[in-house]
Amino acid sequence: MSEKFSPEFLAGVQLQTALMGLSLAFKKKYGDEALKVTQAFAEQMGTSMGKNFKEKANIAGSGIRDIERVFHIWLDPAVAPHKVKTTVEGKKLTVTREKPTMCPAMVVAKQMKLPLKTVCNNIALPMFKRVAKAFNLNAKHSTVQMTEQKCIDIIEIP
DSSP: OOSOOOHHHHHHHHHHHHHHHHHHHHHHHHOTHHHHHHHHHHHHHHHHHHHHHHHHTTOOOOSHHHHHHHHHHHHHHHTTTSOOEEEEETTEEEEEEETTOOOHHHHHHHHHTOOHHHHIIIIIHHHHHHHHHTTOTTOEEEEEEEOSSEEEEEEEOO
16 A cells, blocks of 8 residues: 555554454355354444444434535545545435545455455445444435446435
8 A cells, every 4th residue: 555544544444454354264164154244243333333423423413414424524534635425415315436535445355355345245335334324224225336446325315
């Protein structure tokens, strides 16, 4: 990693590298069930993180703009010096990360020589969706695009 990354970014890389490495070791010994355990753990972490962000930012609401605000609080430091792009249409939040923005999952995938989807589907996205659910239990997450060049996620609330 020759770029200068923020401490938050490096912490995200370290966390996801440790979780992915441990998960792959357990998968080798116990099979695919180990990855389901990782996903459940990442979801619990996301719920805890979302509640923590909500409390620290003193956000009382549960609307889509509240979720957008917390995603900036969480992700902007993690992708610094860039910022995550968000757009809100009605009750739909679109979160976009594209080159030159890097995310910890991309670095982990490259370092561990894994497909990006392996890291994202088992660690990053379970956290991502549960941070939103910490604000609104009805929040639905979907990934529209997941590539090294651009990732687009949608959070919708009814």
